[in-house]
Amino acid sequence: MFVAFHELPATARVWIYQASRPLTDAELTAVQPALQQFSEAWTSHGRTLRASAEFRYRQFLVIGLDEAVADASGCSIDASVRFVRELEAALGLTLLAKEELAFLAPDGQVQLVPRRELKQAVLAGRLQPDSPYFDNTIAQRAALETAWPAPAATTWLARYFAGN
Template sequence: MYVAFDQLPDQARVWIYQASRPLAAEELIAVLPQLAQFAEEWTSHGRHLRASAEFLHRQFLVIGLDESLAGASGCSIDSSVHFVRQLEQQLGAQLLEKSHLGFLHEGKVWLLDRRELRAAIADGRVQPDTFYFDNTVATKGELAEKWPAPVEKTWLARYFTGQEKK
């Protein structure tokens, strides 16, 4: 069953999918009914899930699930990925591709290919206080508190402490 994202509890599980480009307002408006319909119809072993889906920063699809009623099963997660693939085709933007890191710079999302991270640190484009969208946060509470977060407070901090793997 669909619920507004802000009505999900802080311990609700989240999945974050980063779009390969910012989406236009018209695109976001067009997919809103589909997001609500997906959340309304999403099931696990025949049980409706208490879920929500929304885009944040015009570039991140966030699916939230209140697991206190029912958790996601392998099949329900597969159906969510199938839904995301459909959105990719409709929007002409990648959502499942993971080779880019998202940063917040002057109020806009900036994507950086993972292979360019060391160079971006060396030339100062990424610094310890640069805000990073860590799309591995697992709960709505973490999303609210740690997304985005300064690089120095994420797994990327190791690149500034000399602990990164060469």
């Protein structure tokens, strides 16, 4: 069952998929029905799931699930990954790759930094401890709303700023 994302409880589980580029206005409009249809049809062992899906910052697909209603099973998670792969093909972008880290630039745009260049970006001062980082490993809607993005030094990236 589709619900608006803000109607999911703070404890709702979330999965975040980072796009390799920002979506255009036309793409965001075109993909909206598919997001709602996926959320409406998503099931776990035949049980309807209370779910939502939306894009944030034009670059992050966020799927949310109210696990108080029903948990996602292995098969339902597989179904969500199939849906993400379909979106990748339809939009001509990557959502499942993990080679790049995302930061919120001062101009409000998402800045992608290849993992292999992270240390250099910190040493060069392009990334600071307070640089807003999109930690896509967060798992609950509450963290999504309150700590996403978060200052890089408060995330697993803290080790890159130690001693600088």
